[in-house]
Amino acid sequence: MNTQARQSANTGLAFGYAQTRAYSFELIRGLSAEDCQLQSMPDASPLKWHLAHTTWFFETFVLGALPSPPDPVDPRYRVLFNSYYVGIGERHLRAERGLLSRPSLEEILHYRKQVDHQMQELLAHPAQLAPLTELVTLGLQHEQQHQELMLTDLKHHFSCNPLHPAWRDRAPEQPDERAATQPVTFRTFAGGLCDIGAPAGGFSYDNEGPRHRVWLEPFQLAERNVSNGDFLAFIADGGYQRPELWLSDGWDWVCQDHAACPLYWQHADQQWQLFTLAGLQPLNHAAPLCHVNLYEADAFARWSGGRLPTEAEWEHAAQNAPDLAGLFGQVWQWTNSAYLPYPGYQPASGAVGEYNGKFMINQMVLRGSSCATPAGHSRNSYRNFFPAAAQWQFSGIRLARDS
């Protein structure tokens, strides 16, 4: 890049930084410090922890990499707000994040401001910034990822309160009116030798690469995601009572959990209601089904005569048929691919290399993005991943079939 181009890129980065950081703050608008303190299960962190951890990321990996790093805002935060980076040292216990009433939300917002100030300094000095632009970008993507988790976790926290608190009058997971109640139709793909994985240029996580060839047999992919109405038919047909429809681990989960419907569904007074970020709402039959785990997705697919797509099928289809409804912005779509390294995968060097690689076991891949994903955080090659039993993510179903 020439000077002017770099100048412009830097300005863009500074602008992106400001915008992304502001959006995290926007997400807690209307919430109390008590709301931001909640931790309803070990997997779901308090919102204030997300706010602090994303800040810690910049302080540790970006500012900490400067030749003369500034003094840490509070040296004790290094342990408190480390999520899982063993390369950085000790960590506070994940399950006990909800027990940190100190530092207060106010102190954490102050921490954000101080780090923002230091970052703005850096963003204004091209020479210092140059070797760190990739890490700054990674930090922003990281914060966006946590922005989705903030909503995901808040929904779970609030769902434990019998008063059904609402985050907003109209929450992001409101029914998408474009989702039809018409029967699902399928698009056919010829397969063959295809390329998947992040292309050169543009940001991607290390787990999205390297781009590589895969062989695909012909297949079909549904034109839309499964709707609540579709899933009601599965329930009505005894879907949760028929072991032959389920994977063995899935059936064990149904029995242990006494599962009879997706997470956040409630049946009362002979009608279905959904707990949403806007409180309790009547079930919209046309809206995309959300909050099913892989077991439910797989059982539904078997019942419907189809199957889940592989992640390669999904990505290939997204490249060739971006007009398929609901690929992005509705629900993460479970695939039947395990989250494992691509051929030739190399984790990023240093502690940030722990970001993705060490989780490549016992998880399944989800593709697309959800109504809770921040704008600009969706990519064809994006690999989201969760254990097969996880329901609290904004996860749904897109069917596939052999051609």
Place this chain on the structure above:
Amino acid sequence: MNTQARQSANTGLAFGYAQTRAYSFELIRGLSAEDCQLQSMPDASPLKWHLAHTTWFFETFVLGALPSPPDPVDPRYRVLFNSYYVGIGERHLRAERGLLSRPSLEEILHYRKQVDHQMQELLAHPAQLAPLTELVTLGLQHEQQHQELMLTDLKHHFSCNPLHPAWRDRAPEQPDERAATQPVTFRTFAGGLCDIGAPAGGFSYDNEGPRHRVWLEPFQLAERNVSNGDFLAFIADGGYQRPELWLSDGWDWVCQDHAACPLYWQHADQQWQLFTLAGLQPLNHAAPLCHVNLYEADAFARWSGGRLPTEAEWEHAAQNAPDLAGLFGQVWQWTNSAYLPYPGYQPASGAVGEYNGKFMINQMVLRGSSCATPAGHSRNSYRNFFPAAAQWQFSGIRLARDS
């Protein structure tokens, strides 16, 4: 009582009400809403829950017993803030009290004010009040009991934060300078046919009666409570490594917990420190030992060649030798008596009968009171009770011996 006496009693009750309720509020002075939200384990409730539940008690059992009870402040609180009274109906899950960010602390303080207002109305109307004075007194004793639990629970909540937050600069469990480092001496009691249990007149819980006869063999009781210094000698002598000193269940607890010292003790840099309500403090050898469970108390007693007293021995001694140091106001003293009904025990009628009786199994009795017990909440006949493994109460040891 004649009119004037009753008038005076009522004024006393109104004054006691105001004072007791104000002290609960005083306890959270300096704490944030986030602090009051914490729940570190199922047995320890959030402070805001204590504030609401004690209010619920008056609203449900006193105001609710009026011929025309006022509308509930919020009908949903009936379930949310019921602790365990099955006679009242459904209850929110104990382990999930920490997940109620709504109602906020502010709303709960508002709830307190509204109920206080209704109660003041009642306290000013002798005719309405007359049949309810016993329940009002019970409600105040109940609130005092929760005042101690607020400090007990807060200490546990804060102990989970690696920043070691302090509640006050000088906390109630500060070392009692009167506790000596001199060897323990014993007072001898002749025993015989004695009376224990609450005498007529004055308030007592139903579990303190009826007053009844017991036969006591001659015994000796220590002139003071066991000190930190005494217990250090037990540790130094391998107390936590010698199974022959422990009850079988106690030794299982030691092994599973990897127990090597009382709760809140930390050994760092070759010295012992205590986590207290005033933060981390150096261990005071002269101060009364606190936060041991019955297993530790029993093992210490066996090691020292003594034993724990029975609750009848303790109460008899307290009646005859009130000058024994530290009977009240230091630490609850474990007895080797199980918490079981006295001969002829009858639980109070109605839902308040659930207060004590249904817990009479799998618990051991503690006597006296602690540094965290509110003034006026101590009695010779008071029976505190906790499971043998409980450490988070302000519990210590007074030795006994056969005479």
Place this chain on the structure above:
Amino acid sequence: MNTQARQSANTGLAFGYAQTRAYSFELIRGLSAEDCQLQSMPDASPLKWHLAHTTWFFETFVLGALPSPPDPVDPRYRVLFNSYYVGIGERHLRAERGLLSRPSLEEILHYRKQVDHQMQELLAHPAQLAPLTELVTLGLQHEQQHQELMLTDLKHHFSCNPLHPAWRDRAPEQPDERAATQPVTFRTFAGGLCDIGAPAGGFSYDNEGPRHRVWLEPFQLAERNVSNGDFLAFIADGGYQRPELWLSDGWDWVCQDHAACPLYWQHADQQWQLFTLAGLQPLNHAAPLCHVNLYEADAFARWSGGRLPTEAEWEHAAQNAPDLAGLFGQVWQWTNSAYLPYPGYQPASGAVGEYNGKFMINQMVLRGSSCATPAGHSRNSYRNFFPAAAQWQFSGIRLARDS
């Protein structure tokens, strides 16, 4: 004792030894080595383990105390068949006793023969025997205790097999025809200052002494034990669905266990059946109720308007009214007394002192004896003890009332 008396006592001891040891062997008649291998839960040991452990007791505590002890039959048995005596050293894990297919049952029976041979030697030499007679007697009482446990545990082991195996055509817990279906009547006792605990002379465990005074208020004790028919009325009246009848821990147990009837009761084809040591049998309404835990006993008593007796009441009544039906030989009778030391209790010295004392916490006392108790193993002062939730013992209910 003069020489002749001692001679006679020794002959009696030798005779008792032979008889007691033979009865253990008689108990496994008709059982396979596979049957004797079963361990259905950590609390219930394999029958072959009982056979070995009781032998280990003589080898370790009696033969091992000789000036020149014989070589151990197999030195590895010292660890394998130690139950809980930490004074003896390491122990095999209780929960893994069922994983010892080696030594085989045959080898264990051989072990018994060898130790019996060595013991017979000893029993024939009065001079050597003299200092050990108390330990021999203790060993025989110990073996009798395990004889009851063999039947208790076998019943539980077999109950896990859907084929309902039978131990005998007619098992010891067959209905006692004397148990009436007439309403329970009560005998009145005046109480006062009474003596309880093992009197001088005759064998007793250390936990039965010292004999001591207790003050008893007037009370009533039922003339018979609760029958199956009595308990059916409790069930029919919704006994298992009414929390107000239960201790708090008891109600938690009901909910977690989905308890709806005593252990070994099955409801099929609109009739109740009992799993017994003679296989599945129709429920006999007149027979004494068996296999309830303390929670069930306490809830039944509350429902019936009575209560459980204390152990002092039971023992006093047994001394004064030995004609009360079913005090011995039917079911162990739950008392509402915790298993704690008597005033002045001293455990026996040495490792056998671990026999009783270290279990004096978190257990409740049962009195009397059951249909599975060997002849000669019943005493007024006998203190059996189990945790409040234990159902697999031959435990039932005798009601008491305030007079």
Place this chain on the structure above:
Amino acid sequence: MNTQARQSANTGLAFGYAQTRAYSFELIRGLSAEDCQLQSMPDASPLKWHLAHTTWFFETFVLGALPSPPDPVDPRYRVLFNSYYVGIGERHLRAERGLLSRPSLEEILHYRKQVDHQMQELLAHPAQLAPLTELVTLGLQHEQQHQELMLTDLKHHFSCNPLHPAWRDRAPEQPDERAATQPVTFRTFAGGLCDIGAPAGGFSYDNEGPRHRVWLEPFQLAERNVSNGDFLAFIADGGYQRPELWLSDGWDWVCQDHAACPLYWQHADQQWQLFTLAGLQPLNHAAPLCHVNLYEADAFARWSGGRLPTEAEWEHAAQNAPDLAGLFGQVWQWTNSAYLPYPGYQPASGAVGEYNGKFMINQMVLRGSSCATPAGHSRNSYRNFFPAAAQWQFSGIRLARDS
């Protein structure tokens, strides 16, 4: 096939049946009924259960499919010995298989004889047999699979006995002397578009097909399996203490299990010993490493600078380089492929369709075969599968590298 060919095939089947069934019996030679009763964990079944279940398979799926099926030997066995086929109905609890002392081993051997007799009848009648030959073959492969599990499970059962029982003087997992102590060398494969999956003709499980194309990047595969000596170097280099070498779930497993060496390794008197089917043996440095789970395999690979192969790489290499040492007959080799359906996979129809498909989640694939695999049960396309944490299988490591 013409008549003569079919005749000959049938004779082969009858011969194979006799031989396979006899080998199961051979495996328990020298074991007692008590040995065959053991169940050391829910995942490991008693040997007598394996003997009965493999017989149940023939009785249910082969004889039960006859137009006039014979009476079942014992109708209660239908439930008792069903493993997981929900299509067949109820099943006895897996974790309680070890509690079935009845039927006895002798009765189960009798059951085997009766079913063998009925099967021999069938095998002698070509017309009846014709539609069932595939199911008979499946039953024999099924029995072979259980033969390996019998040794695998027995090893675990015996490992829980501190007496270290031996199954044979010289057990199948004895060190393979061909395994070198020389540094590992690698063979290079060019990759490209390859075919994997079971070819037409010959038996294979449904999960091995359909045969299909995959694209492989160039890769290298080790000439031999990792040896005990190789793994000692990993241990000596702190392998079990360095979180950066482990997957996140793997490190959690290390911490919870306090893992410091492979299963069955013991360090005593400054030397390593192995528990084997021939009892406790000194560790042979040249022998192939066995009994590691995927976490250990993955950490070792990362430490060594390599990685685990994918199952497609392994199968491709086995087709092209069958001379690689130890592909079969030493240890199952962990791959980094999740156990998921191949493109176009269809489970077999009927209840036998539950054999493989419903386990396709949360498991990783192992390839090759082990020292415990029966002769004739190895194939290039064979897909063995276990959860990542499983250690008790005969599982080891073959390294791969990017080329």
